[in-house]
Amino acid sequence: MEWKGRRRSSNVEDRRGERVSGGSGRSSAAGGMLLSLFFRSSAKTKLFIIIGGIVVMFVFGITPMSVLNFLGGGTGAPTVTREASAPNDEMAAFLGTIKADNEDVWAQLFQGYGKKYRPAKMVIYSDKTVMPGGLADARMGPFYMPVNETVYIDPHFFREMRERFGAPGDFAQAYVIAHEIGHHVQNLLGYTDKVHGQQGRVSKKEYNRLSVRLELQADFLAGVFAHHADEQFNFLEHGDIQEAMNCARAIGDDTLQKASGGRVMPDSFTHGTSEQRSKWFMKGYRSGDVRQGNTFEIPYGQL
Ligand SMILES: [Zn+2]
Structure with missing residues (x-):
């Protein structure tokens, strides 16, 4: 596919170069102990600790959020340190461009329906990153989180696609991103709430079927994106659609189970x-x- 030379999205946060550690019960126990020591100390000591803490955070690049997470405890909050700046590499350019393409296409389509499109955010990370309610882990694969309207992706997944699933190609990668943005579109249109609201109300089997309907619709929306993006940017090359189809097949439930x-x-x-x-x-x-x-709307057996 042709992807170079177009706009890059500003709704992308590249957290590669961050390291997340902890997330165990021990770190929160230590955090609790430090907190109680702090509250029992004198006013002068407190001031000393606060100023010292700010200096340490500044020197080691620790964010206030990670300190709060660490001290908060309870869930075993992790600490985040930035070890290097995110690489300004081809992957950053690719993801930023495909994200922008999705924004342009969906903004236009929503406008056609008299609705306003609110772009999703994208977090690029390596191995682990903090998300609402816990940690995103690369082993989860790329995913969309409705609560903060964010797509999380560790680009190493693309290597796994190539090497483990036999699904290479830049357009296969673009399909994966478009599928996640498809989940965002579903969220804006109210489908996500409808499905998630059934959790615990219907049987596991029935809920899985709702999940299949939601996922297939996200695949469909990825296709809708490809249609309009190609009209707008003329970006498809020979074999691109085949790449996406091959990828969609490679990550089918039956194929993965086999x-x-x-x-x-x-x-x-x-x-x-x-x-x-x-x-x-x-x-x-x-x-x-x-x-x-x-x-x-259509019977499950006819999907
Ligand atoms: Zn999905």
Whole structure:
């Protein structure tokens, strides 16, 4: 795909170069002990500790947030230190550009429906990073968090796609990002709340089916993005759509279950089969029409 030379999104925070440590019960116990020592000390000592603390934070690049997390305890809050600045590399340029492409396409589509599009945020990180309620871990793969409207991505996942899932190519990567932004679009349109609101109210099997509907719709929306982005930027090259289809197949629930040596268990699917995922992406790409992404309306067996 052609991606160089276009606008880069400003809604991207690159946290590569940060190191997250702790997150165990021990650090919060230590934090609690330090807090109680602080409160029992004299006013003069308190002032000394505060000024000393600020100097230490400044010297070691510790953020006030990480200190609060550490002292807060309870959940075993982690500490964050910045060890290096985020690299201004090709990956940063690529992610920033694809993010901007998504913003441009969705802003225009929303406008067409008389709605205003609010861009998602994107956090690029390496290995682990702090998110609301805990830690994002690279092993989770890229994901979207509705509560702070943020996509979290460790670019090492792209290597895993190439080497473990056999899904190489820059447009396969763009599809993954567009899928996550698709989740943001679903959040803005109210689909996410509808599904999450059913958690605990319906059986596990039924909830998994709702999850499949949501995920296939995100694949569909990624296809809708590809359709309009290509109209706007003329960025698709020969083989690009194939790359995205191949990726959608590689991360289908049935394929992943087979690859991990297990039995294929449709009731445990949360994202849809390889067939379904590639089909819905293609439907979005061919039509470019958001209204055709009716994954919640058609019978489950016909998805
Ligand atoms: Zn998803």
